[in-house]
Amino acid sequence: MIPACPLAALPRGEALRIETDPPIAVFHTEDGELYAVDDTCTHQDASLADGWLEGCEVECPLHASRFDLRTGRVDAPPAKLPVRTHQVVVRDETVYVVPSDLPPNLPPGVRTGSAADA
């Protein structure tokens, strides 16, 4: 379990990027739900935490594919693959992420281990 931030530091409608390898984005929706997905878009090297959060979906800041934060599913190209989701836990007013054991769907040219210097 990775501590992300105090709950109070992530207001509704906001997103946060944690510098794991690969990085993870945590979202707090307007409805008060918390979700975590890989921060890197599955199409190219864009940060989904920089994207536009609407309902349970985030729109990639570069080419506007939308990912469902609950399932990781992508709505329309250019991204074709779903983004990996992670579990979020809130304990003692702190947000934690339980990283997934599944392999990530990173875009071509982005590898784990190199993500930090991207």
Add this chain to the structure above:
Amino acid sequence: MNSVAIVGASLAGLSAARALRAQGFGGRLTIVGAEPHRPYDRPPLSKEFLAGQMTTADLALEGDGEDLDAEWRLGVAATGLRQGEPLRITLADGSAVEADGVVIATGAVARTLGGDLAGVHTLRTVEDAAALRADLDGARRLVVIGAGFIGAEVACVARTLGLDVTIVEAAPAPFARALGPEMGAALAGLHEDHGVRLICGAAVRALSGQGRVDGVLLEDGRRLDADVVLAGIGARPAVEWLDGSGVKVGDGVVCDAGGATSVPGVVAVGDCAAWFDPALGAHLRVEHWTGAARRPATAAATLLSGGAAVPDALAPPYLWSDQYGLRVQFAGHTLPGDEVSVEEGDLASRRFLAVYRREGRTVAVLGVDQPRSFTRWRRRVNEPAVAR
């Protein structure tokens, strides 16, 4: 509607096919494409593909195993459209396709300089990109004619390959048509930082060379040596095939805000289409990826409802460009006289966000390496003016 034919098998055509199926169209679907290829993506042609970081297979627009239950007629151009019920599309091989509905998605064709000197290129297709790359490989000097996005991206790639690069632009400032003169100049600085020579306000008189190009002659008498020349002077809509069809054509196929053309049962999408833009109060042909991918959903609804569907609000035009590793993003449409102000970052650092306003209303936004704030500002484009 029992059958639909889509003419043009690229981004807009494929997106229309997807949208028709997603909206429940279960009839016969025919997709006609002049190129022999399955739909492929063009933006990488001036970026990763030209740089050798992407292969032809990476360009595929269709998903693995995607099946739209369509009949594909690839490698054959449409030559005419005849009104009637059904509508009838004639093809270059003498055959014809009949359908109750037609989607025009024939895109655009690169403008050329004329002449037949070797070493002179345009960039629109995967073949163009491969030929350009092969020529860049042995060359020392590239001259790009026209400071638009495609020319600028090719200049970037050529610099990384070690070529000496000059961009020649007839207008007083580069990128001025898309970005306005001030921001055009700011982006020009980025190229100069990377050793590209920019010559503005200079018209090209002629190309020189025997069989193969060796130079570019300017109206002011200057001569630029060149091993390779790229003409990045824009594209014209591929609409000649509609001559005599009754489909109204201006700068592209004239459409309403839902994609309907002047002919019932015919809609048009993508780079060939000039939709009415209510925010602008005029028809505007948009030549960017996102519009060609998204607007077909609106056009499909227009077609399937027989024009009864109320079109979705039109998203402002949006484009991106990758230059020297920086993300350039622009949304909206700027006209001469708009007020431009830098709201974040600064021009000197080449990382900034600029907002264009007309009568107090945000009409466009430009971001250079500012994806996060760009995403937020983009939403405000064309919102009603707020009292300030």
